[in-house]
Amino acid sequence: MRRSLTESLELSYFSHIEVVESTGSTNADLIARAGDPNTDHAVLLAEAQEQGRGRHARTWVSPPRTQIAMSLLVRLPGITPDSLGWLPLLTGVAVVDALRATAAVPANLKWPNDVLIDGRKVAGILAEFAAGGPVPTVVVGTGVNVGLTEAELPVPHATSLVLAGAREIDRTELVLSMLTEFARRMTAWQAAGWDTADLAAAYRERCATLGAQVRAELPGGKTLIGIATDIDDAGRLLIGDQAVAAGDVTHLRANY
Known part of the structure; x- marks a missing residue:
């Protein structure tokens, strides 16, 4: 450097x-x-x-x-x-x-x-x-x-x-x-x-995920699709009313 x-x-x-x-x-x-x-x-x-x-x-x-x-x-x-x-x-x-x-x-x-x-x-x-x-x-x-x-x-x-x-x-x-x-x-x-x-x-x-329609690939093979609405007090992503603590998230419709 x-x-x-x-x-x-x-x-x-x-x-x-x-x-x-x-x-x-x-x-x-x-x-x-x-x-x-x-x-x-x-x-x-x-x-x-x-x-x-x-x-x-x-x-x-x-x-x-x-x-x-x-x-x-x-x-x-x-x-x-x-x-x-x-x-x-x-x-x-x-x-x-x-x-x-x-x-x-x-x-x-x-x-x-x-x-x-x-x-x-x-x-x-x-x-x-x-x-x-x-x-x-x-x-x-x-x-x-x-x-x-x-x-x-x-x-x-x-x-x-x-x-x-x-x-x-x-x-x-x-x-x-x-x-x-x-x-x-x-x-x-x-x-x-x-x-x-x-x-x-x-x-x-600073989070572009909020307000976007997303697909979350969750542990155990489950998939969740919905609007990312918020981040809760533990830093988890809320998709609809479900909190996601870990998973691969894909933006399907971005808010930017």
Whole structure:
């Protein structure tokens, strides 16, 4: 990356920022370090990721220096179990705000935490719990398509910042913006005693799923089709009056 992140960041929120040339999975690497109680608010980035993990154990590989592959480890003292599910949603809000401000692209969210530009996926987020210790510990990973060409996209419905005509594609600048937004949101959330009211309002404002007709492929093979009406207090998607905690959601009629 163009500039040293450790020199560029003016954020006291992060205790350690590391950039490696290549790794299997930044999430897996930080989970392996979670047993050290001194590892907190740590950031790991890879120029290339060989075994990136998505939702439902899907794997993906990125060409070197064409994506942002970043994971953060945070310990969340005093958080309630119902609020834990909001961390990946908070991360999605931070990524959307960073891409809007720095790359000048019309990013928004598809529930739960895919980032879209004009209906095509530009970023995904995966949060994983790290076992052990008295304080809830979560590693949240973010992958952003930056310089991928059309031929390099992992799936046809994906896009990249280059393809979307982004104003800024320097990965260092984008990472700085994402970390700044994440730190700001996390600091405010913790100061509010993990109350989700403000966070939920911010998420709803940026979520393109709300108001759209969607199809949800649920665990166990069940399919639910209906209008996405709201996000409940636990971060679940309401389709009609049914709460969906996990599943693949497809927009059938978008509200943008």
